[in-house]
Amino acid sequence: MFYKYHKVLFFLLFFNLLWVLFPLTACSSGKSSSGTTKENSSSSKTVRPNKPDLHIPKASGTSVIGQEPLLIDISHLDQGYVMAYYSGTSEKANIQLIGPDEIEYKYFIKPEDGYVTLPITSGNGTYTVKTYENISGTQYASLYTENIEVTLENDYVPYLYPNQYVNFSKESKIVSKASDIVKNATSDLDAVSSIYHYVINNITYDTKKAETVQNGYLPDVDKTLETQKGICFDYAALMTSMLRSQGIPTKLQIGYAGKVYHAWISVYLEETGWIDDIIQFDGKHWERMDPTFASANANSKKILNYIGDGDNYVTRYTR
Incomplete structure:
Protein backbone atom coordinates (compact mmCIF):
# COMPACT_ATOMS: atom_id res chain seq x y z
CA MET A 1 0.00 0.00 0.00
CA PHE A 2 1.50 3.28 -1.07
CA TYR A 3 0.10 5.29 1.83
CA LYS A 4 2.97 4.11 4.05
CA TYR A 5 5.38 6.13 2.00
CA HIS A 6 3.63 9.42 2.26
CA LYS A 7 4.36 10.70 5.74
CA VAL A 8 5.18 14.13 4.46
CA LEU A 9 3.10 17.30 4.60
CA PHE A 10 0.57 17.37 1.80
CA PHE A 11 -0.53 21.00 1.97
CA LEU A 12 0.75 22.34 -1.38
CA LEU A 13 -1.29 20.49 -3.98
CA PHE A 14 -0.71 22.11 -7.33
CA PHE A 15 -1.69 21.85 -10.96
CA ASN A 16 0.89 22.06 -13.78
CA LEU A 17 -0.68 23.05 -17.08
CA LEU A 18 2.60 23.01 -19.05
CA TRP A 19 1.72 26.01 -21.13
CA VAL A 20 5.46 26.53 -21.59
CA LEU A 21 5.43 23.44 -23.79
CA PHE A 22 2.09 24.14 -25.41
CA PRO A 23 1.77 27.74 -26.65
CA LEU A 24 -1.37 29.62 -25.77
CA THR A 25 -1.86 30.50 -29.43
CA ALA A 26 -2.31 26.83 -30.27
CA CYS A 27 -5.81 26.68 -28.78
CA SER A 28 -6.91 30.11 -27.59
CA SER A 29 -6.57 32.51 -30.50
CA GLY A 30 -10.32 32.54 -31.11
CA LYS A 31 -9.72 32.71 -34.87
CA SER A 32 -10.78 30.24 -37.52
CA SER A 33 -8.76 29.63 -40.70
CA SER A 34 -11.04 32.08 -42.54
CA GLY A 35 -10.21 34.83 -40.05
CA THR A 36 -13.64 34.87 -38.43
CA THR A 37 -13.93 34.87 -34.67
CA LYS A 38 -15.05 31.65 -32.98
CA GLU A 39 -17.55 31.69 -30.13
CA ASN A 40 -15.57 30.97 -26.93
CA SER A 41 -18.34 31.25 -24.36
CA SER A 42 -19.21 28.06 -22.45
CA SER A 43 -22.86 28.61 -23.41
CA SER A 44 -22.02 27.75 -27.03
CA LYS A 45 -20.82 24.27 -26.08
CA THR A 46 -22.99 21.26 -25.47
CA VAL A 47 -22.92 20.11 -21.86
CA ARG A 48 -22.33 16.36 -21.48
CA PRO A 49 -24.97 14.33 -19.62
CA ASN A 50 -24.14 14.27 -15.92
CA LYS A 51 -26.62 11.60 -14.82
CA PRO A 52 -24.79 8.77 -12.98
CA ASP A 53 -23.85 5.90 -15.28
CA LEU A 54 -23.38 3.03 -12.84
CA HIS A 55 -22.19 -0.49 -13.52
CA ILE A 56 -23.32 -2.63 -10.60
CA PRO A 57 -21.61 -6.02 -10.04
CA LYS A 58 -23.84 -9.06 -9.47
CA ALA A 59 -23.36 -12.54 -8.02
CA SER A 60 -25.69 -14.27 -10.47
CA GLY A 61 -24.82 -17.82 -9.43
CA THR A 62 -24.67 -19.14 -12.98
CA SER A 63 -21.02 -20.16 -12.55
CA ASN A 154 -13.24 -5.04 -23.98
CA ASP A 155 -10.11 -3.76 -22.28
CA TYR A 156 -11.82 -0.96 -20.35
CA VAL A 157 -14.89 -2.66 -18.88
CA PRO A 158 -13.16 -3.78 -15.62
CA TYR A 159 -12.56 -0.12 -14.82
CA LEU A 160 -16.21 0.88 -14.77
CA TYR A 161 -17.27 -1.28 -11.83
CA PRO A 162 -16.77 -0.66 -8.12
CA ASN A 163 -14.64 -3.15 -6.22
CA GLN A 164 -13.11 -3.69 -2.79
CA TYR A 165 -10.62 -0.85 -3.26
CA VAL A 166 -12.78 1.51 -5.30
CA ASN A 167 -15.99 0.90 -3.41
CA PHE A 168 -19.24 2.72 -4.15
CA SER A 169 -22.89 1.97 -4.92
CA LYS A 170 -25.91 3.84 -6.25
CA GLU A 171 -26.62 5.00 -2.68
CA SER A 172 -23.12 6.43 -2.18
CA LYS A 173 -22.93 10.16 -1.57
CA ILE A 174 -19.99 10.45 -3.94
CA VAL A 175 -22.26 9.44 -6.84
CA SER A 176 -24.58 12.42 -6.48
CA LYS A 177 -21.65 14.69 -5.64
CA ALA A 178 -19.79 13.71 -8.80
CA SER A 179 -22.93 14.38 -10.83
CA ASP A 180 -23.11 17.88 -9.37
CA ILE A 181 -19.39 18.56 -9.87
CA VAL A 182 -19.50 17.77 -13.60
CA LYS A 183 -22.85 19.41 -14.37
CA ASN A 184 -21.19 22.08 -16.54
CA ALA A 185 -18.61 19.80 -18.17
CA THR A 186 -18.70 19.75 -21.96
CA SER A 187 -16.70 16.52 -22.41
CA ASP A 188 -15.32 13.57 -20.45
CA LEU A 189 -11.93 15.31 -20.36
CA ASP A 190 -13.64 18.34 -18.89
CA ALA A 191 -15.31 16.09 -16.30
CA VAL A 192 -11.93 14.65 -15.33
CA SER A 193 -10.61 18.17 -14.79
CA SER A 194 -13.64 19.18 -12.70
CA ILE A 195 -13.39 16.16 -10.41
CA TYR A 196 -9.62 16.55 -10.02
CA HIS A 197 -9.94 20.19 -9.01
CA TYR A 198 -12.75 19.45 -6.57
CA VAL A 199 -10.76 16.76 -4.78
CA ILE A 200 -7.47 18.64 -4.45
CA ASN A 201 -9.21 21.87 -3.44
CA ASN A 202 -11.52 20.31 -0.85
CA ILE A 203 -9.74 17.30 0.62
CA THR A 204 -6.94 17.88 3.13
CA TYR A 205 -4.10 15.42 3.61
CA ASP A 206 -4.40 13.62 6.95
CA THR A 207 -0.82 13.41 8.24
CA LYS A 208 -1.81 11.72 11.50
CA LYS A 209 -3.73 9.02 9.68
CA ALA A 210 -0.79 8.41 7.37
CA GLU A 211 1.42 7.80 10.40
CA THR A 212 -0.96 5.35 12.09
CA VAL A 213 -2.77 3.56 9.26
CA GLN A 214 -2.72 -0.24 9.50
CA ASN A 215 -1.99 -2.94 6.95
CA GLY A 216 -5.10 -3.95 5.04
CA TYR A 217 -6.61 -0.47 5.09
CA LEU A 218 -9.43 0.02 2.58
CA PRO A 219 -10.71 3.49 1.60
CA ASP A 220 -14.22 4.63 2.51
CA VAL A 221 -14.98 7.17 -0.22
CA ASP A 222 -18.11 8.56 1.43
CA LYS A 223 -16.21 9.08 4.68
CA THR A 224 -13.46 10.90 2.80
CA LEU A 225 -16.08 13.12 1.21
CA GLU A 226 -17.78 13.79 4.55
CA THR A 227 -14.66 14.50 6.63
CA GLN A 228 -12.84 16.19 3.72
CA LYS A 229 -9.55 14.63 4.67
CA GLY A 230 -7.62 11.48 3.90
CA ILE A 231 -4.36 9.87 2.84
CA CYS A 232 -3.17 9.36 -0.73
CA PHE A 233 -5.09 6.12 -1.06
CA ASP A 234 -8.29 7.99 -0.11
CA TYR A 235 -7.60 10.70 -2.70
CA ALA A 236 -7.05 8.12 -5.41
CA ALA A 237 -10.08 6.01 -4.52
CA LEU A 238 -12.33 9.08 -4.33
CA MET A 239 -11.28 10.41 -7.74
CA THR A 240 -11.52 6.97 -9.34
CA SER A 241 -14.94 6.29 -7.83
CA MET A 242 -16.33 9.62 -8.98
CA LEU A 243 -15.06 9.14 -12.53
CA ARG A 244 -16.38 5.57 -12.77
CA SER A 245 -19.76 6.70 -11.46
CA GLN A 246 -19.91 9.01 -14.47
CA GLY A 247 -19.24 6.14 -16.86
CA ILE A 248 -15.59 7.11 -17.44
CA PRO A 249 -13.39 3.98 -17.33
CA THR A 250 -10.62 4.73 -14.85
CA LYS A 251 -7.58 2.78 -13.71
CA LEU A 252 -6.07 3.36 -10.29
CA GLN A 253 -2.46 2.22 -10.69
CA ILE A 254 0.25 1.88 -8.06
CA GLY A 255 3.94 1.26 -8.64
CA TYR A 256 7.29 2.96 -9.12
CA ALA A 257 8.65 5.80 -11.22
CA GLY A 258 12.33 5.03 -11.00
CA LYS A 259 12.86 4.41 -7.27
CA VAL A 260 9.96 6.57 -6.11
CA TYR A 261 6.74 4.91 -4.95
CA HIS A 262 4.10 6.42 -7.14
CA ALA A 263 0.42 6.37 -8.05
CA TRP A 264 -1.35 7.40 -11.21
CA ILE A 265 -4.83 7.39 -12.69
CA SER A 266 -5.52 6.65 -16.35
CA VAL A 267 -8.83 7.20 -18.14
CA TYR A 268 -10.38 5.78 -21.30
CA LEU A 269 -12.12 8.09 -23.78
CA GLU A 270 -14.03 6.84 -26.80
CA GLU A 271 -12.36 9.29 -29.17
CA THR A 272 -8.76 8.71 -28.04
CA GLY A 273 -8.60 5.41 -26.12
CA TRP A 274 -6.54 5.30 -22.92
CA ILE A 275 -4.92 8.50 -21.68
CA ASP A 276 -2.22 7.22 -19.36
CA ASP A 277 -1.21 8.89 -16.11
CA ILE A 278 -3.69 11.76 -16.51
CA ILE A 279 -3.64 12.23 -12.72
CA GLN A 280 -0.49 11.30 -10.85
CA PHE A 281 0.95 11.34 -7.35
CA ASP A 282 4.72 11.85 -7.07
CA GLY A 283 5.14 11.10 -3.37
CA LYS A 284 4.34 14.66 -2.31
CA HIS A 285 1.67 16.08 -4.59
CA TRP A 286 -1.18 15.16 -6.87
CA GLU A 287 -0.88 16.70 -10.34
CA ARG A 288 -2.99 16.60 -13.50
CA MET A 289 -1.75 16.89 -17.04
CA ASP A 290 -3.44 19.45 -19.25
CA PRO A 291 -6.12 17.38 -21.01
CA THR A 292 -6.11 19.62 -24.10
CA PHE A 293 -2.37 19.11 -24.39
CA ALA A 294 -2.74 15.35 -23.91
CA SER A 295 -5.51 15.03 -26.46
CA ALA A 296 -3.77 17.16 -29.08
CA ASN A 297 -0.59 15.13 -28.86
CA ALA A 298 -2.12 11.64 -28.87
CA ASN A 299 -0.85 10.93 -25.34
CA SER A 300 2.77 10.80 -26.53
CA LYS A 301 5.17 9.68 -23.82
CA LYS A 302 7.93 11.77 -25.40
CA ILE A 303 5.84 14.94 -25.33
CA LEU A 304 4.48 14.27 -21.86
CA ASN A 305 7.98 14.12 -20.45
CA TYR A 306 7.00 16.01 -17.32
CA ILE A 307 5.71 12.76 -15.83
CA GLY A 308 9.07 11.11 -16.38
CA ASP A 309 10.50 8.57 -18.74
CA GLY A 310 7.79 6.00 -19.44
CA ASP A 311 10.42 3.25 -19.49
CA ASN A 312 10.98 3.89 -15.79
CA TYR A 313 7.34 3.34 -14.86
CA VAL A 314 6.68 -0.04 -13.30
CA THR A 315 3.08 -0.87 -12.37
CA ARG A 316 2.73 -3.13 -9.37
CA TYR A 317 -1.03 -3.06 -8.97
CA THR A 318 -4.04 -1.87 -10.94
CA ARG A 319 -7.31 -1.51 -9.04
Missing part, protein backbone atom coordinates in the same frame (compact mmCIF):
# COMPACT_ATOMS: atom_id res chain seq x y z
CA VAL A 64 -19.34 -20.69 -9.19
CA ILE A 65 -16.03 -22.22 -8.09
CA GLY A 66 -14.97 -23.53 -4.71
CA GLN A 67 -17.04 -24.81 -1.83
CA GLU A 68 -18.13 -23.73 1.62
CA PRO A 69 -16.99 -21.72 3.45
CA LEU A 70 -15.51 -19.74 0.53
CA LEU A 71 -17.42 -19.43 -2.74
CA ILE A 72 -16.36 -17.39 -5.74
CA ASP A 73 -18.96 -16.37 -8.31
CA ILE A 74 -17.39 -16.17 -11.77
CA SER A 75 -20.60 -15.51 -13.71
CA HIS A 76 -19.35 -12.22 -15.14
CA LEU A 77 -15.71 -12.78 -16.04
CA ASP A 78 -16.28 -10.94 -19.33
CA GLN A 79 -17.00 -7.81 -17.26
CA GLY A 80 -13.71 -8.03 -15.40
CA TYR A 81 -14.70 -9.08 -11.90
CA VAL A 82 -15.47 -12.00 -9.60
CA MET A 83 -17.49 -11.94 -6.39
CA ALA A 84 -16.31 -13.78 -3.28
CA TYR A 85 -18.33 -14.83 -0.25
CA TYR A 86 -16.85 -16.18 2.97
CA SER A 87 -19.22 -17.82 5.48
CA GLY A 88 -16.71 -19.47 7.81
CA THR A 89 -16.07 -19.02 11.51
CA SER A 90 -12.54 -17.66 11.17
CA GLU A 91 -11.79 -13.95 11.29
CA LYS A 92 -11.11 -13.72 7.57
CA ALA A 93 -10.20 -15.50 4.36
CA ASN A 94 -7.56 -14.71 1.77
CA ILE A 95 -7.97 -14.91 -2.01
CA GLN A 96 -5.06 -14.60 -4.40
CA LEU A 97 -5.58 -13.89 -8.09
CA ILE A 98 -2.61 -14.47 -10.39
CA GLY A 99 -3.15 -13.51 -14.02
CA PRO A 100 -1.20 -13.79 -17.28
CA ASP A 101 1.18 -11.02 -16.16
CA GLU A 102 2.02 -13.12 -13.07
CA ILE A 103 1.24 -10.25 -10.69
CA GLU A 104 -0.20 -11.64 -7.46
CA TYR A 105 -3.20 -9.77 -6.10
CA LYS A 106 -4.13 -10.55 -2.50
CA TYR A 107 -7.59 -9.85 -1.12
CA PHE A 108 -8.90 -10.37 2.40
CA ILE A 109 -12.60 -10.76 3.17
CA LYS A 110 -14.58 -11.29 6.38
CA PRO A 111 -17.85 -13.15 7.07
CA GLU A 112 -19.70 -9.90 7.71
CA ASP A 113 -18.68 -8.48 4.33
CA GLY A 114 -21.19 -10.50 2.30
CA TYR A 115 -20.30 -10.71 -1.39
CA VAL A 116 -17.13 -8.75 -2.16
CA THR A 117 -16.23 -7.61 -5.68
CA LEU A 118 -12.66 -8.39 -6.74
CA PRO A 119 -11.38 -6.89 -10.01
CA ILE A 120 -9.70 -8.77 -12.84
CA THR A 121 -7.04 -6.39 -14.10
CA SER A 122 -4.43 -8.48 -15.91
CA GLY A 123 -6.26 -8.78 -19.22
CA ASN A 124 -7.34 -11.90 -21.09
CA GLY A 125 -5.95 -15.33 -20.31
CA THR A 126 -5.66 -17.93 -17.57
CA TYR A 127 -5.93 -16.87 -13.94
CA THR A 128 -4.99 -19.00 -10.96
CA VAL A 129 -7.26 -18.55 -7.94
CA LYS A 130 -5.76 -19.60 -4.59
CA THR A 131 -7.84 -19.48 -1.42
CA TYR A 132 -6.92 -19.65 2.25
CA GLU A 133 -8.64 -19.47 5.63
CA ASN A 134 -7.13 -17.64 8.57
CA ILE A 135 -6.21 -19.92 11.48
CA SER A 136 -4.68 -17.42 13.88
CA GLY A 137 -2.54 -14.34 13.59
CA THR A 138 -0.78 -14.52 10.23
CA GLN A 139 -1.28 -18.27 9.79
CA TYR A 140 -3.55 -19.53 7.02
CA ALA A 141 -4.74 -22.95 5.87
CA SER A 142 -5.15 -23.67 2.17
CA LEU A 143 -8.71 -24.28 1.00
CA TYR A 144 -8.48 -24.87 -2.77
CA THR A 145 -6.82 -23.74 -6.01
CA GLU A 146 -8.67 -23.31 -9.32
CA ASN A 147 -7.87 -21.99 -12.78
CA ILE A 148 -10.28 -19.78 -14.70
CA GLU A 149 -10.21 -18.53 -18.29
CA VAL A 150 -10.98 -14.85 -18.86
CA THR A 151 -12.06 -13.19 -22.10
CA LEU A 152 -13.05 -9.58 -21.45
CA GLU A 153 -15.80 -7.81 -23.39
